[in-house]
Amino acid sequence: MLRPSHAFTTLLALAVPATSFAASSPQSFKGEYTVSFLGLSIAKSTFSSRYENGVYSIDGSVSAAGLAKLFDDTRGTISSRGTISGQKMVPQAxxxxxxxxKKASLVDIRFGNGDVTSTKVVPAPEKRDPKSWVPLGAGDLKSVLDPMAATVIYADSLDKVCGRTVKFYDGEMRANLALTYASKGSISVPGYKGDTVTCRMNFEPxxxxxxxxxxxxxxxNRSRMMVTFARLGKSSVYAPIHATVGTQIGPLTISARRFEAVD
Incomplete structure (x- = not known):
């Protein structure tokens, strides 16, 4: 099993995408997502985000749903703050x-110029066996994104969304997500109707x-991970609207129930 902080932040990052608009006037978005396993709803999430004067802020929540509540009543909140420089997200917190x-946990990461400056994880990680643990190196936490900012793609068109590698840090693990082109399509959900692009995502710790x-x-080595991106309005920002992640016991699906701009 993954450490709970890994599973929670990674799931929440996909289920509550950061959606910021590169525009001179303030722009806000909200969305609702369902996470399902083998066709059964196991979690629900909501998010709200805002972009203004080169600063972005995202706030989301997630909670167990359906049968999952009988086994693991997990719920939480997530927030990400930072700036946008050119076509690059620069996280701050x-x-x-x-x-x-009844067990409470948190992950708190602070950044300076895109580099990690501090990390707080509660409960604190257990002592690591140096023979089996891959430690963080001096350069591993430079120019990285938090799990939320890692979901945003800036591109000139659908054709240029895939074909890139995203570096992210979840408070303990540093990993790369390599996106390669899979297909184009279209989608219609409350608040959004339009073209999409699907990337295959490869995970590398x-x-x-x-x-x-x-x-x-x-x-x-074995998981099939696919992420479908949709364009936010007329901007150059693309965010996930659908995703599937293969796990050892079956596929996990994340789908937008609502994806819209708000005044």
């Missing part, structure tokens, strides 16, 4: 607070993880 039953962990090995 990321925080995820969540509870599973870089540091901050235990060697031989079965869940990570599966994600790296």
């Amino acid at each position: 990321f925080r995820a607070d969540y509870t599973s039953g 870089v540091a901050g993880y235990r060697k031989g962990r079965k869940a990570l090995e599966f994600l790296k």
